[in-house]
Amino acid sequence: xxxxxxxxxxxxxxxxxxxxxxxxxxxxxxxxxxxxxxxxxxxxxxxxxxxxxxxxxxxxxxxxxxxxxxxxxxxxxxxxxxxxxxxxxxxxxxxxxxxxxxxxxxxxxxxxxxxxxxxxxxxxxxxxxxxxxxxxxx
Amino acid sequence: xxxxxxxxxxxxxxxxxxxxxxxxxxxxxxxxxxxxxxxxxxxxxxxxxxxxxxxxxxxxxxxxxxxxxxxxxxxxxxxxxxxxxxxxxxxxxxxxxxxxxxxxxxxxxxxxxxxxxxxxxxxxxxxxxxxxxxxxxxxxxxxxxxxxxxxxxxxxxxxxxxxxxxxxxxxxxxxxxxxxxxxxxxxxxxxxxxxxxxxxxxxxxxxxxxxxxxxxxxxxxxxxxxxxxxxxxxxxxxxxxxxxxxxxxxxxxxxxxxxxxxxxxxxxxxxxxxxxxxxx
Numbered sequence: 001x002x003x004x005x006x007x008x009x010x011x012x013x014x015x016x017x018x019x020x021x022x023x024x025x026x027x028x029x030x031x032x033x034x035x036x037x038x039x040x041x042x043x044x045x046x047x048x049x050x051x052x053x054x055x056x057x058x059x060x061x062x063x064x065x066x067x068x069x070x071x072x073x074x075x076x077x078x079x080x081x082x083x084x085x086x087x088x089x090x091x092x093x094x095x096x097x098x099x100x101x102x103x104x105x106x107x108x109x110x111x112x113x114x115x116x117x118x119x120x121x122x123x124x125x126x127x128x129x130x131x132x133x134x135x136x137x138x
Numbered sequence: 139x140x141x142x143x144x145x146x147x148x149x150x151x152x153x154x155x156x157x158x159x160x161x162x163x164x165x166x167x168x169x170x171x172x173x174x175x176x177x178x179x180x181x182x183x184x185x186x187x188x189x190x191x192x193x194x195x196x197x198x199x200x201x202x203x204x205x206x207x208x209x210x211x212x213x214x215x216x217x218x219x220x221x222x223x224x225x226x227x228x229x230x231x232x233x234x235x236x237x238x239x240x241x242x243x244x245x246x247x248x249x250x251x252x253x254x255x256x257x258x259x260x261x262x263x264x265x266x267x268x269x270x271x272x273x274x275x276x277x278x279x280x281x282x283x284x285x286x287x288x289x290x291x292x293x294x295x296x297x298x299x300x301x302x303x304x305x306x307x308x309x310x311x312x313x314x315x316x317x318x319x320x321x322x323x324x325x326x327x328x329x330x331x332x333x334x335x336x337x338x339x340x341x342x343x344x345x346x347x348x349x350x351x352x353x354x355x356x357x358x359x360x361x362x363x364x365x366x367x368x369x370x371x372x373x374x375x376x377x378x379x380x381x382x383x384x385x386x387x388x389x390x391x392x393x394x395x396x397x398x399x400x401x402x403x404x405x406x407x408x409x410x411x412x413x414x415x416x417x418x
Contacts (some may be wrong), residue, residue, distance in 0.1 A: 031202070032199045035255070038192075091357060098350065119217045
């Protein structure tokens with residue numbers, strides 16, 4: 001039985017026979033899912049924007065991101081709701097991929113890659129924090 | 139309506155080129171939006187980062203499925219590129235438009251020249267994803283030790299010079315966030331030339347990494363209102379179509395022709411960006 005550990009590039013783990021789980025393929029599926037979902041939402045947003053007779057770069061533009069207003073925009077099928085949710089999904093997909101890798105490496109007990117994954121997520125979290133702290137001034 | 143269609147087509151072209159050449163496509167999108175649609179450069183960078191994420195996710199899923207990308211190496215390097223991107227995202231709000239335009243023009247010239255002079259796929263040219271660079275299959279495989287080098291190496295190649303590779307990754311992150319590109323322009327040569335990663339693996343791994351690099355800085359642009367969703371959406375949808383097509387047809391395309399075409403486009407946009415930097 002051919003058993004693959006975390007990542008095809010891993011030589012140390014290939015022979016470890018820990019679990020019949022292919023992390024590369026699992027992450028590939030997650031990326032595909034995230035991308036398709038985002039593109040679907042963005043497409044719905046573009047079509048509904050066009051149906052409302054609005055086009056890119058027109059003034060006034062799409063209202064800014066307001067998380068509190070997002071559910072209402074989606075419920076009312078407003079273009080801004082789909083566009084913002086699609087963008088949020090798109091931007092979150094790489095982070096979701098890192099989270100999935102973190103879980104995979106935890107499962108394989110690979111401490112160094114767990115630390116790397118946590119480090120990446122911390123940098124992303126710092127980006128969000130810095131962005132939020134500077135948003136009032138921007 | 140024409141603007142919307144133009145953005146979708148432009149995004150598709152950038153996604154196709156980006157996927158084929160291991161780039162995010164930002165080198166085309168930023169000039170297209172600033173020169174073609176009159177967007178401010180910083181807004182164009184924000185939109186471009188979204189398309190870079192699309193290109194990365196769409197391409198990387200295929201490359202991971204086929205086990206071409208090296209997940210371990212990519213994640214280790216992207217820890218450093220993400221940090222660089224965080225720094226670059228902050229710097230971008232401190233620099234004026236002319237400086238950014240000048241930096242972008244310099245970047246385009248660098249890419250165009252490096253693509254012209256590097257014909258050997260092992261020499262680090264980015265425009266050779268279709269060149270099968272897994273020519274090191276006959277090299278001695280890693281010993282299987284538990285050291286970092288062995289862990290990050292792949293079948294048929296052994297990673298070297300990890301330290302310089304990590305420093306180069308930070309630089310790639312800064313450049314990415316400042317100019318709205320994926321950073322593949324730096325990452326691919328760093329992995330290929332400095333770290334000894336076969337070009338095909340380096341290109342695929344770069345495609346994987348640029349998503350995180352771009353998202354680290356895209357978050358800052360998003361929260362600060364630097365991304366217009368009505369522009370980002372058509373660009374992203376177009377980039378998705380182009381990147382999907384590119385990653386599935388990479389092995390069938392003669393990239394020598396593509397590379398020359400790409401150099402021509404880069405040369406023209408470098409000229410226009412230089413004018414923008416000097417005349418703004």
